[in-house]
Every structure is written in structure tokens, then in C-alpha cells.
Amino acid sequence: EVDSVKFLTVGTEKGQITPEQVTGLKGEEYHSTILRTLSEGAEDILHGDKAPHIQSDALLILHSLEEQPLAIIAIGSTDKERFHEGQGTELLQFLSEFIGYRLAEVLAH
Numbered sequence: 001e002v003d004s005v006k007f008l009t010v011g012t013e014k015g016q017i018t019p020e021q022v023t024g025l026k027g028e029e030y031h032s033t034i035l036r037t038l039s040e041g042a043e044d045i046l047h048g049d050k051a052p053h054i055q056s057d058a059l060l061i062l063h064s065l066e067e068q069p070l071a072i073i074a075i076g077s078t079d080k081e082r083f084h085e086g087q088g089t090e091l092l093q094f095l096s097e098f099i100g101y102r103l104a105e106v107l108a109h
Contacts, residue, residue, distance in 0.1 A: 004047040004054055004076035010069045017045050022069040025059060030067060032096040034059040035083040046074040056083040058092055062100030070103055 008017045021043075026034060035058050042054035054076035062071040073096070077083060 001077070001079075002075050002082070003078050004042075004050045004057075004074070006046060006048065006074045006076075007071060008045065008074065009071045017072055019069060021045065022061065022072065025072075026061060026069075030063075032061050032063060032100065033089045033092045034061070035085055035087050035089060035092075037080055037084045042074075042076055046072070047076045050076065053078050055080040058083045060092060060096035060099070062096060062103055064104045065101070065108065070100060070107070073099070 008015075010017055010019055010022055012018060035056070037056045038054060041052040042057055044051045046057065046059070047054045055078055057074060057076040060073040060075070061069050062073070064070050075083075
């Protein structure tokens with residue numbers, strides 16, 4: 001029951017999320033899963049035209065084998081309670097790390 005799902009690659013081309021934007025989301029620390037409750041809607045890059053209506057989201061940051069961001073899966077909801085910082089992230093963390101590892105393996109070959 002989510003309202004937005006978007007897969008974005010990290011880069012500098014149109015339609016990509018920049019490395020600086022990823023750093024802004026996760027800070028300088030290694031994070032592969034970020035849950036947020038939003039007060040003013042989400043960023044357009046993450047949820048497109050649905051961004052103003054998104055009240056909470058889960059960001060799965062997929063990393064390379066060298067731990068550099070490769071892509072983001074942004075899952076958004078108009079329900080403010082769907083995703084929040086106090087929520088357990090074990091399953092999302094596992095999915096983020098598994099998908100990121102497999103994507104990095106495929107790109108390395």
C-alpha cells in the first residue's frame with residue numbers, strides 16, 4: 001500500500017540523482033535504508049509529480065562493492081505513519097544490501 005515507487009541511478013545525466021543529492025539524504029555516514037516522515041512533501045527527483053502529496057518515504061540506497069551509491073529505490077506514501085524513523089528496518093536493510101550487491105556484481109562483469 002504505497003503511492004510511489006521510483007528507481008533512480010546515481011550520476012550527472014538528466015533523470016539521475018546526483019552523488020551530492022544522495023549525500024544530502026544520508027549524510028556522510030554509510031546508510032542503505034532511510035525512513036522519513038515529511039512535513040512539506042518529498043523531493044521531485046524521488047517521487048516525480050506525486051512528490052507534493054508524499055508524507056513519508058523509505059529510501060533504499062544501493063551501493064557498489066566499494067560502498068559508493070549506485071542507485072536509489074524511493075518508496076513513498078501519502079500516509080504520514082507508513083514510514084518513520086522509529087520503525088524497524090531489518091527487511092528493507094536486507095533488501096537494499098542484497099539488491100545493491102547483486103547490481104554491483106552485474107555491473108562489474
